[in-house]
Amino acid sequence: MGATTDNGSTVVINDNAFIDAVGSYSITYNAMNASGNSATEVTRTVNVVDTTSPETPTISIAQNSISVDNQNSFSFSLTDAEVGATYGYTFADDNGASVTGSGDITSESQTFSGIDISDLQDGIVTITVNITDAAGNTSSAVVSVEKDTQDSAIMVPKGFSPNGDGINDSWVIENLEAFPNHIIKVYNRSGNEVFSATNYQNNWEGISNGKRVIGNNKRLPTGAYYYVIDTGSLEIGNKSGWIYINY
Helix, strand or coil, X not given: CCCECCCCCEXXXXXXXXXXXXXXXXXXXXXXXXXXXXXXXXXXXXXXXXXXXXXXXXXXXXXXXXXXXXXXXXXXXXXXXXXXCEEEEEEECCCCCEEEEEEECCCCCEEEEEECCCCCCCEEEEEEEEEECCCCCEEEEEEEEXXXXXXXXXXXXXXXXXXXXXCCCCECCECHHHCCCCEEEEECCCCCEEEEEECCCCXXXXXXXXXXCCCCCCECCCEEEXXXXXXXXXXCCEEEEEEEECC
């Protein structure tokens, strides 16, 4: 503090008295010897600053991965974030490309949505969130998530032959599992629905579950049928076309 006694010893202030008391303080020294003689009064200013880092938040991701379905509007949440602090997030791929954003923490649990990361490459995407409090102290949290947009395209075969020979006996739609909210409908040339399914398991063998079929035989006759696959995704939309059944 720049003050000493007449015998050269240093005046020491117990700094524990200022813990959590951020601000500027004036401290005045008054010294008197045994004979009652007083020393010149000395005043010093003490600035107590906050050097404690904000609590490290937790990053939560509702989506298991980044896909073609959510890459244009990705979201994540922070919990245990310091209200009043500021945040800055970075999504970075292994090739050095990144997407950033920043703002204020207004709630201990806060969700950030509508983040477009479609320009990032497939692979591991690292999400870093930096928190800065009013005193300039920082903390950070990091998580990684896989981005895979190559395997999400639905591949529908042109036909199948459910004749029991073990080859192409069922209608197998590749990558349909990437769209768990899908709905499948199949129509004959007259426009009658002959088959429908949700959570389809690639096991249709040409047996109708529709209300209007020809005769009592539920097995559909050889021919072309029109399908509509509602993916349940606003990004992908519906997929439709013709499928040929041949025995």
